[in-house]
Structures are given as C-alpha cells and as structure tokens.
Amino acid sequence: LLLFLASVILAQIFLVLKKKQFEKVQLSEMNF
Structure with a gap:
C-alpha cells in the first residue's frame, strides 16, 4: 500500500x- 502511494505521489x-x-x-x- 505504501509503495503504491509513493508511486502515485512520484507520478x-x-x-x-x-x-x-x-x-x-x-x-x-x-520570446524568440
């Protein structure tokens, strides 16, 4: 669950x- 949450936040x-x-x-x- 934590790994999934971390991957979502990273995304x-x-x-x-x-x-x-x-x-x-x-x-x-x-600007150019």
Missing part, C-alpha cells in the same frame, strides 16, 4: 515538473 510530481518545463519552453519560444 504527480513528475507530471507537475513536466508541465512546468513545457510552459518554460513555450515562454522561450514566444
């Missing part, structure tokens, strides 16, 4: 980081 963090990275890329593309 959430990974998705958030990916989203932030994507937004950064969009912003840099807009």
Whole structure:
C-alpha cells in the first residue's frame, strides 16, 4: 500500500515538473 502511494505521489510530481518545463519552453519560444 505504501509503495503504491509513493508511486502515485512520484507520478504527480513528475507530471507537475513536466508541465512546468513545457510552459518554460513555450515562454522561450514566444520570446524568440
């Protein structure tokens, strides 16, 4: 159960980081 919970939390963090990275890329593309 704990392992499952940890994997879910890691997945959430990974998705958030990916989203932030994507937004950064969009912003840099807009600036160019």
